[in-house]
Amino acid sequence: MSIEARRDVFQAIADPTRRQIISLVAHKSMNLNSIAENFDISRPAISQHIKILAECGMVVVRQEGRERFCEAKLDGLSxxxxxxxxxxxxxNAKFDALGSYLDKIQSSNPSDEESKTN
Known part of the structure; x- marks a missing residue:
C-alpha cells in the first residue's frame, strides 16, 4: 500500500499550514501564487501541501490556461x-453525571452558611 493510499482528511488537517490553506481557499478559488504569498515558505513547499490536500480530497486543483487554481471541497470535514x-x-454524559453527583452531595450536606444560621 502506498503512502498516498493511506491519506485521509485527518492527515490533511494535521498540519497547520494545510489548515491555513484550507481556510484561504474555503472562501474563494485561488491560484497557487496567491496562496503562496500568504506564507513564509517556498512555493514548492506550498505545492506539496496542496498535493496532499488534493490527495485527501480537501481541495480540487484545476488548470486554467497557465495557472492552477485551488478550490476547497469541505465535504470531508463531516x-x-x-x-x-x-x-x-x-x-457530555460524564459531565452530566458529575453535575448530578455534585447536586446530590450538595443537597445532602447543608452549606456552611445554612449551618451558621441554625
Missing part, C-alpha cells in the same frame, strides 16, 4: 465532525 461528536457525547 468525517472529522462525526469523530469529534462521539467524544463530545461521551464527555
Amino acid at each position: 468525517e472529522v465532525s462525526d469523530w469529534v461528536d462521539q467524544y463530545k457525547q461521551f464527555w
Whole structure:
C-alpha cells in the first residue's frame, strides 16, 4: 500500500499550514501564487501541501490556461465532525453525571452558611 493510499482528511488537517490553506481557499478559488504569498515558505513547499490536500480530497486543483487554481471541497470535514461528536457525547454524559453527583452531595450536606444560621 502506498503512502498516498493511506491519506485521509485527518492527515490533511494535521498540519497547520494545510489548515491555513484550507481556510484561504474555503472562501474563494485561488491560484497557487496567491496562496503562496500568504506564507513564509517556498512555493514548492506550498505545492506539496496542496498535493496532499488534493490527495485527501480537501481541495480540487484545476488548470486554467497557465495557472492552477485551488478550490476547497469541505465535504470531508463531516468525517472529522462525526469523530469529534462521539467524544463530545461521551464527555457530555460524564459531565452530566458529575453535575448530578455534585447536586446530590450538595443537597445532602447543608452549606456552611445554612449551618451558621441554625
